[in-house]
Amino acid sequence: MTRETLIAALQSAIGPTCVLHRPEELMLYEYDGSSLDQALPDVVVVPGSTAEVAAAVRAATGMGVPVVVRGAGTGLAGGTVPDRGGMVVSLARLNRVLSIDPASRTAVVQPGVVNTELSVAAAPYGMHFAPDPSSQRSSTVGGNAGSNAGGPHCLKYGVTTNHVLAATVVLADGSVVRLGSTVPDAPGYDLLGAVVGSEGTLGIITELTVRLTRNAEDVRTFLVIFDEMDAAGACVSAIIAAGIIPAALEMMSGEGIAAIEASVHAGYPPDARAVLLIEIDGLREDLADEARRIAEVCTASGARELRTAADSAQRERLWAGRKGALAACARIAPHYHIVDGVVPRSRLPEVLRYSEEVAARYDLKVVNIFHAGDGNLHPLLLFNLRVPGTRERAVAAGEEILRACVAAGGTISGEHGIGLEKRDYMSWLFSEDDLSAFADIRAVFDPTEMMNPGKLLRTGAPSADQAPTQAFRRTTERGAWI
């Protein structure tokens, strides 16, 4: 099989205009949002229907060519990087909201619909799509499902898997199956539950039926300011321990606060050591009660000040700070390695403290910007790639922090996925038998391992150059950080 044969087969399967193969076209598909690794695909297809996805997949896998599915490419674990070459399936053209049923509060969408666009489409019905990853202005619903994405409001409303009711999936052999149902508890194994979060390793989702969530009657947003990070961490633990589940409970710490303020003017005090962004929503009587209890816990935890957003403009400013945090940190250092560990919420203060100790030991700046209420830590390890050795230090520090998360009873990824980045960390959590059961699931859907091979699980033909540090090196040499 030559590359030319593959391209010709794809052109005849789905038409020539949707098959990209020139080098300058392929370069757009060699990375994801992590810059962990880069690799050129042999060919990219941009199909316009389930049937075209199926035809392209059938053509590729029939020739033994691996298939990597891609939404907006905002992933942070290397999941959509075609590290073994092959065919990338871009779902960019499958970008329509097909229907919204306000009575059953569901929407049928194509996978390339951008997350916020779905909420915009649902807004006239007083509803929204609850999963709200910080990438939501560019990431797609299909990508959110593929990685089981989270987001600030998942604390109350659950992650993506809780909002996907059914999906049409193209399997490795080009067959099309419909998984799940809008009718509850229909007989059959919950295969959809395995596919959501499978990072493109079980098949390609080409249509989804998702749950829409009714907009809350009222919302209140608070900014709580702390002079000590320990106190902020303890405050988060205390809020959860008091049985209060806010809609969102976010934390930002350290130099990040000043950087956000300089960049976004969100109204955060630049001298704060840590701030909490707390949002509650629901019926107004419930909110009054929750607001009072939150204020009590914050005061008891030693908060310097609790500010309440007076109107929706102030609320949006506070959120703009949180959502723009990653970009703002470029003011501190141009590059970051983002960690995505989770710990039991009662263990937050100690693991937070530990993450700062680790960063100091590796001589790295660290900013914690994360979903505190879920115990989902995102230490951003900041560095400058031009300083030799810093990237390796960042990866090594991230690894130490993740080991601490596991030791505290937590996990190595709360929402970003395993992809390439954490494939080798899976054995920290899972035994050989555990991993063999995962491999069985993969083999059921994709017996010859054609769909995103080598991601999530280290299976199939291993290649020598996949260690994360080497991937970093390749990236540096090409000078292509995004």
Add this chain to the structure above:
Amino acid sequence: MDFTLYSQPPARVITPATAEDLADCLREASAAGSSVVPWGGGTRQGLGGPPTRYDLALSMSGLSRVVEYTPADLVISVEAGATLGMVQETLAPHGQWLPWDPPLPRRATVGGLLASGAGGMLRLGYGSPRDWTLGMRVALGDGRLVKSGSRVVKNVAGYDSHKLHIGALGTLGVIAEATFKVAPIPPRRQTLIAAFTTTKAPLEAIAQLRQPPFHPISMVILNDEAERAIPALHPFLRDHSHYLMVAVRFAGTAGAVARQIRAAVAHCVELGSRVIELNELDDAPIWEAIADFVQPTGDLMLRVGAPLGQQYEMIRLLEMTTRARGWATARMVIAGVGLAYARWPIAGVPAAALAAALAELRAGLATIGGYVVIEELPAAPGIDRDVLDVWGAPPETLALMRSLRAAWDPAGVLNPGRYLV
């Protein structure tokens, strides 16, 4: 405990004391080709009908401990043989609950309820156990003891394999341990009961009570046979006329609950409700009694699912199928969710007549995208799954399901003949 299933005693009962023991038992059973029926509280063994072979009863009574519970994390891990009631009693002193209320919680085990896909009345407000299960340890049919998920509330490491075991009737493995996210118990819960005389009015009431500002956590519609079958409701509707009863439950702070109750009463009156009553004390016993409607009684119990847009048609089909035959059937609709349960009396009804009625109902539901499953097949002469089709036509994913079962239970020893594969 009696492990007789459809008049058939097992050759042997084994009671593993640890998850590792459990896995060893399954490894040996697989090697010997001995069929295994996992047994929790036995409250839902009528689902799936009799096994084709029954060598071993695998009692889970030795695995009933709380493994880990840190109230401040709102997460609990328990062994699968623990009863749901025990779990709730562990949580309650800390002001927490697992918002899942299937029937007979004091006897039913967590593992059995998960494996049999048992629902509850709180589904409207809190979702299904799938949404609250964070992870599991499972002994697969071939004896591998494997885990998936985690003990934290957010995790994307590995496939969510635990979801595959929910509702799989133990045909892929036996759940050894489950970890749940739990919730704070809302400070106040109150229930409104309204009675209507037409089929459409309760559905209209339900539709309105799903709109702002309402956030009901449970809503059911009961026909009068169902009301009669639930003694806890008798004090509410004393005259026992032919009513359709709607029970709606709200939860939250006293102020939010009171506002919703006031507005709900107004809606029900406007829709012609004849009687409206409120519980003034703890409404938990009412909802336990309503949930227990789904317990085994010797009747044929059906579970029906249909799209939310087809609820009227679903109820009409249930009604027509039995009324034409002169059967008095009790019926409960889990409103706002798309599920209903119906009890068909079998005394004096030939099995062939039941089969014909089931086939007719199934055909009707198929036209609206619904399904019907026999939730409880009573052990009675002539009643058998050879005559009554428990699950209906298999889903289009049957080939994938078979291949998964072959990977995890290669000897096919788990609950043989009771599920779709």
